[in-house]
Amino acid sequence: MITGELKNKVDRVWETFWTGGITNPLTVIEQFTYLLYIKTLDDNEKKKEMDAELLGLDFEGIFPKDKPQLRWSIFSNMGPEEMFKVVSEEVFPFIKNLGGKQTVYSKFMRDAIFVIPTASLLARVVAGINGLLQTSSSTGNKDTLGDLYEYLLSKLSTAGTNGQFRTPRHIIEMIVRLMKPTPEDIIVDPAAGSAGFLVASGEYLKENHNDMFLIQSLREHFNQTMFHGFEMDGTMLRIGAMNMMLHGVDNPNIDYRDSLSEQNKDTEQYTLVLANPPFKGSLDYESVSADLLKVTKTKKTELLFLALFLRMLKKGGRCASIVPDGVLFGSSNAHKSIRKEIVDDHKLEAIISMPSGVFKPYAGVSTAIMIFTKTGSGGTDNVWFYDMKADGFSLDDKRNPIDANDIPEILERFHNLEGEKSRKRTDQSFFVSVDEIRNNGYDLSINKYKEIEYEVVEYEKPEVILEKIIILEKGILKGLEEMERLIK
Structure with a gap:
């Protein structure tokens, strides 16, 4: 998380866009991202040139030797008018076609438009980015660029038209740490948005399995085949792909796709699903994949996505998904059928109930995290329930930092479930047997099982x-x- 001087500098660059006439937050983030990416290309090129010189190796870079003006370090020192001409007419077309027409990046950049309208605005934004990245390098944070990008995404303060809203980064990181991705995992988010779950998984692996990058096959897997994300919003698709590449994934598999439709044929391809699928919004019922409707006949996207996760996972694959509370206790046949499928035919492991303020200011919906493993042969025995009451931030629209935070305890308890067996129903976490869940109509609401101690007055x-x-x-x-x- 960025704070202090760096945060203030980002805000000033943001204000520069706004005063220059670019007021749509998504457009600001896109343009900001393009420039960050252009600078990152030059910075990475410099590092590779230095390494090659140190090792005495030949180096073939991505920038044409006869066009040094394409590099950030060159054009950023030009006058405003010359810089604007070079960036709009040469640099931007260059990055759109970088690596040819078949690269992931060029695919997403195909419809991208450089919309900074004036030379003076471009010059001020470039100077601002230079200033904030100089500040970031002095902080010593190994992933300030990633933090910076997450802060930009946090400025998306309104929900999308299809029930999408940004998942707070600390909730994403908690879910990733609950699931502990491995170097061999094939990870998918079928409602990827800005690719937050995929980015956090990559950062977790760098932090906990850094030795994987010494093994060529694992390094190639990380850069080429580990991460998969699907999204229907073209702008978010570009932002998600850029987010992955700015976090060091060379070739993320981020695709335009309606995950619930017949066009999505993925079956038993992934080992880990991490997702916060849309809870409501428009749905073309006629286009929904027939095999999903066999599991749960409904128009509710949150139920269809659970059926999709089961189809996409390999046997033994794991899933952690945020679901609205209604999924846990809804009384319709569709609600009951998907819960029964997960409990009886697979292995439901945990339900973590979250307070309704977690997604403010975007939404006040009550949600939970559902964790299960695809087995195809049952396996649910005792399901772990946790009643989260605080996540380190106030539960109002301001979401100010506070001391109360259940997340460290959730992680500790989930990874030491043996110690949970003796807990009572009056505690914040406890086990419920599968037989009791069946006897209660597969109700997975924590309030169904939690006991409250009343003090006698x-x-x-x-x-x-x-x-x-x-x-x-x-x-x-x-x-x-x-x-x-x-x-x-």
């Missing part, structure tokens, strides 16, 4: 209370009489 007898009130009343009257005498 003993009150005095009414006549004693009345006597005390009379004594107080007499005291008040006596005081008023004293005041009356003093006035006279």
Whole structure:
């Protein structure tokens, strides 16, 4: 998370866009991203040139030797008019076609438009980016660029038209740490948005499995085949792809796709699903994949996505998905059928109930995290429930940092479930047997099973209370009489 001087500098660059006439937050992020990417290309090229020189190796870079003006370090020192001409007419077309027409990046950049309208605005934004990245390099944070990008995405403060809203980064990181991705995993988010779950998984692997990058096959897997994300919004698709590449994934598999439609044929291809699918919004029922409707006949996207996860996962594959509370206790046949499918035919492991303020200011919906493993042969025995009451931020629209935070405890308890067996239903976490869940109609709401301890409060007898009130009343009257005498 970025704070202080760096945060203020990002805000100033953002304000520069707005005062220059670019006021749509998505457009600002896109243009900001293009420029960050252009600078990152030059920075990475410099590092590779230095390494090659140090090792005495030949180096073939991505920038044509006869066009040094394409590099950030060159054009950023030009005058505003010359810089604008070079960036709009040479640099931007260059990055759109970088690597040829078949690269992931060029595919997403095909419809991208450079919309910075004036030379003076471009010059001010370039100077601002130079300033904020100089500040970031002095902080010593190994992933300030990633933090910076996450902060930009946090400025998307409104929900999308199809029930999409940004998942807070600390919730994403909690879910990733709950699931502990491995170097061999094939990870998918079928409602990827800005690719937050995929980015966080990559960062987790860098932090906990850094030795994987010494093994060629695992390094290639990380850069080429590990990460998969699908999205229907073209702007978010570009932002998600850029987010992945700015976090060091060379070739993310981010595709334009309606995950619930017949066009999505993926079956048993992935080992880990991490997702916060849209809960509501428009749905073309006629285009929904027939095999999903066999599992749960419904128009509710949150139920169809659960059926999709089961289809996409390999046997033994794991899933952690955010779901609205209605999924856990809804009484329709569709709700019951998908819960029964997960409990009886696979292995439901945990339900983590989250407070409704977690997604503010975007939405006030109550949600939970559902964790399960695809087995195809059952396996649910005891399901772990946790009642999250705080996530480190106030649960109002301001979402200010506070001390109360259940996330560290959730991670510790989930990874040490043996110690949870003795907990009572009055505790914040506890186990519920599969038989009890079946007997309750597959209801997965924590309130169905949680017991509340009521403290017995003993009150005095009414006549004693009345006597005390009379004594107080007499005291008040006596005081008023004293005041009356003093006035006279």
